[in-house]
Amino acid sequence: MAISRSAAKRHGLPTVVQLRLTPTPVQAEALAAAVLLCNEAATVVSRLAWQHRVFAVVELHRLAYYEVRARVAGLGAQAAVRAIARVTGAYANRRSTKKRAHIFRPHGAVPYNARLLSFNRDARTVSLWTPTSRVIVPYSGRPEDLKAVDTLPRGEADLVCRRGVWLLQVALTLPQPVVRKPVGGFLGVDQGVANLAVTSDRVVLPGPALPGPIGGNGHVRTLRDRRHRQRRRLQKKGTSAARRVLRRLSGREHRMMTDLNHQISKFVVREAERTGRGVALEDLRGIRGRVRAHRFQRRTLHGWAFAQQIAFTRYKAARAGVDFLLVDPAYTSQGCPECGWVARANRPARGWFVCTRCGLAGHADHIAARNIATRGITGWAVINQPHATGLPSARRDRESKPPASAGGS
Structure with a gap:
């Protein structure tokens, strides 16, 4: 802006x-x-x-x-x-x-x-x-x-x-605050449609951890479905009174989701700051073009405000001096955080994970959040890899580039 x-x-x-x-x-x-x-x-x-x-x-x-x-x-x-x-x-x-x-x-x-x-x-x-x-x-x-x-x-x-x-x-x-070293590792956050956010600490958001009238993810889906049916009914009616109600209701769902994303990102950043950890989220850019959804699921997929949640978490982490990383989302929900075995058979059901090699079982979103936290630690170590010059690799690469020339070659 x-x-x-x-x-x-x-x-x-x-x-x-x-x-x-x-x-x-x-x-x-x-x-x-x-x-x-x-x-x-x-x-x-x-x-x-x-x-x-x-x-x-x-x-x-x-x-x-x-x-x-x-x-x-x-x-x-x-x-x-x-x-x-x-x-x-x-x-x-x-x-x-x-x-x-x-x-x-x-x-x-x-x-x-x-x-x-x-x-x-x-x-x-x-x-x-x-x-x-x-x-x-x-x-x-x-x-x-x-x-x-x-x-x-x-x-x-x-x-x-x-x-x-x-x-x-x-x-x-x-x-600009000083970004602290994540001495306690990373807090992984798995974003999804069924559950907006699940952390590697087994916290499901929204839920009891957040204040307000929203009871959980099922409550959010119910409210959004109700709003969709109401808008469709009023648009089909098409009278002046219906248009007046549509104007009054315009933006209400957007404001609700924006408020929820603010609450989720604030909770995640505060928890990471309290425990001395960084925050790791999946890099979901382009996911709508990669995912094939049934026509009954397209409205839910395209109404998923994951980019807003990432943006809110990023700037809140920067304000608090908390390290923030986006990690590769590939196979985070199919890989075992204990033995590293990756297989589609590890997901016998949408919300459940059972490792076919070591037997680790748990909620699929929590397992994915643990994998994201592990990838956050690995990614941070690569970015801050020491060098003989004494500079981290990212800073070394940036400072080794020649300055842009003012004229042509």
Whole structure:
């Protein structure tokens, strides 16, 4: 959103806090006009980029800057620059999968940088650019968020209107903690569809270890199935009242799963920090393309938020100074953690593991979590392998690379 990856590596860890704005009706109209204008400008730039197949920021700036300012009345210079940067970011990772130009939603979030907004910390107000003039709007938030905005380096901020409430999501940079050596090994976490997470300590998440009304994984599946049936019924009905209920229910399941993933990742990182261990998870990138699922299971598979859980665990571990590793997921549920025997026959049932060589038996997800923990130890040893130079292998390889040349060869 607001802090580049290189800046985060140099200065610290990125985080985002949310502030609530309280504009007057006139100011709210000006902010709404700014959002519409910026999204319209981004759509214009996106169509130009797609038409000319120009996606690099410098070339796109040369192509689209004067054009977008001429076609979108009231667009400021810096707002045009930010629109071009948004388009570049939109095409950066998804260009190959797109079949047409990217269209920005009229009321989507709009990024503001330091030239478009400024904070008055004493008065608790923020000055925001609009097409007519700047507006000075009071803001509020949690005490810890207000303190963070006052004391930490700030990046960009996203201006969002959510159900009539204006929000400012500000990117901040936290100090970079020192990652401690995992003296106690690694805490392995197996992610799945039936059980969202099972640790190598035999803890099933969500479950009694987590607070809140969610009783377990069966409760989560029941709630999600109920929401699916409710959405399908209302969409089939198609009346204005049904659409009104759909709007009211929109995002509820997403918020529930996001909250669960936050709770799971927080529990895992705290347990690893308490016991002096690192955290190891499976590298599940591309799993949806590799796994063949029955048509009745596709909705469950594609609604599996494993990437979000990995991302939450990664940044929470970085904040706490806990080592984090992604390991190879191949055969973690078919291998025996005691004797190392790998066979499909070790899984007589979906949730059960019995080693055909040594006889070790147990819950399949717990066995997989133990294998993940073992691979975490092995992977950490390889990455931090000592060398005659005194540097770990990963750092040695990084520092041995020649610096990039400013010119051509």
